[in-house]
Amino acid sequence: MQGRVGLNQRNFRAMKKTLLTGILLFLSAVPAPISADEKAQGFTALQxxxxxxxxxxxxxxxxxxRSNDTEVDLGLQVIAEGQGRFAWVAWVGGLPGAGWNGETPLRGAGERQGDVVILKGDTGRGEVRGGSVSVYNMENVRVAELSRVQRMSPTLGRKPPEGAIVLFDGSSADEFEGGRLSDDKLLMQGCTSRKKLGSGELHVEFLLPWMPNARGQGRGNSGVYLQGRYEVQVLDSFGLTGEQNECGGIYSISKPLLNMCLPPLAWQTYDIQFKAAQFGADGKKQADGLITVRHNGVVIHEQVKLTHATTAAPVAEGAEPGPLYLQDHGNQVRYRNIWFNPAKP
Known part of the structure; x- marks a missing residue:
């Protein structure tokens, strides 16, 4: 999951110093006024x-x-924070899951001014034209040329294997209590599967809404609850640090190995291997459940022990199977292509 970077320590320090002194990026776009709707705290778009x-x-x-005589891969994430405000994150080695070398990323803030967005650092500048970003150092030497990328999960559209339980294929929401279809035949948040599930593999695809004015737990919040007990968080965490309460986190138990959250309005996937907790005849837990999670095809948890149920879980820990619960946290998250393949006895 980490890229190989041919870089000696001297050049790495010089390159990092170049970045730390600040990157000033100008992102070109067609100017447009900010509407009254866009200024609303709860402004939400699904298209x-x-x-x-x-x-x-x-x-x-x-x-x-480029730093001295060395070229290094660089990933950049630009995050909208509402009403012309932005943040940026620079990842040495490449984007998370696509080469990032594990070093602490560089962060900054910015704003839209007319037809450009200025992401501010101490010195330097950059320009985006035609989908590419040219970055210049303080001596006005171009040191980077970055192109826009739109990543897609390699497991999007994954087909259920023979014997899998299809919970949602777009035809109806009948497999869920409280299930509702959107106008475009997607499953809306806030429903519970009628079938009870044990150990096995879950595949689910989700889309986060565009909510640029919102922050933290109020920005594209939902959750995928295995057995109604253990939550894998769903949240617009694009560009954040990747904590246990952010996208991909096992809520209150484990943060993801890296933040694989894509920008809002991009379809994303969870592929989850789940082994249910084991209980004795006396009802006492003998072994914690185990979970491995792939977010957009990248392992972000591997054989993590589920030491307790999530605080807000609708189902208490126990020996019996439980439903798949898709949490409603008041945000318009959408789901599709959901299936569960039970583990063989």
Whole structure:
């Protein structure tokens, strides 16, 4: 999951110093006023053409940065924070899951001014034209050329194997208590599967809403609860640090190995291997459950012990199977292509 970077320590320090002194990025786009709807705290869009002026700036970029005689891969994430405000994160080695070398990423803030977004650092500048970012150092030497990338999970559209339980295929929401279909035949948040599930593999695809003015747990929040007990968090955590209460986190138990959250309005996947907890005849737990999670095809948890049920879980820990619960936290998260393949006895 980490890229190989041919870089000696001297050049790495010099390159990092170049970045730390600040990158000033100008992201070009067609200027547009901020509407009254976009200024509302709860402004939400589920389609790109409804997302407003800032949407075209947010996203991921990748390329190489030059320091002394060395070129190193660099990933950049640009995050909209509402009403023309932005944040940026730079990942040496490449984007998370695509080469990042594990070093602490570099972060900064910025704002849209007319038809550009300025992401501010101490010195330096950059320009985005036609989907690419040119970054210049303080001596006005171009040190990086980054191109926009739109990553897709390799498990999108994954087909259920023979014997799997299909919970949602877009035809109806009948497999869920409280199940509701959106106008475009997607499953809405806030429902519980009628079938009870034990150990096995879960595949689920989800789409996070565009909520640029929101922050933290109020930004695209839902959750995938195995057996109604153990939550794998669903949240717009694009560009965040990757904590246990952020996207991919096993809530209150374990943060992901890396933050694989894509930008909102991009379809994402969880592929989860789950082994249920074991209980004795006296009802006491003898062994914790185990979970391995792949987020957008990348392992973010491997054989993690589920030491307790999530605090907000609708089902208490126990020996009996439990449902799949898709939490409603008041945000418009959408789901599709959900199936569960029971473990063989």
């Amino acid at each position: 790109a053409d409804k997302a407003g002026a800032d949407y075209g700036f947010q996203g991921e970029y990748a390329g190489k940065i």
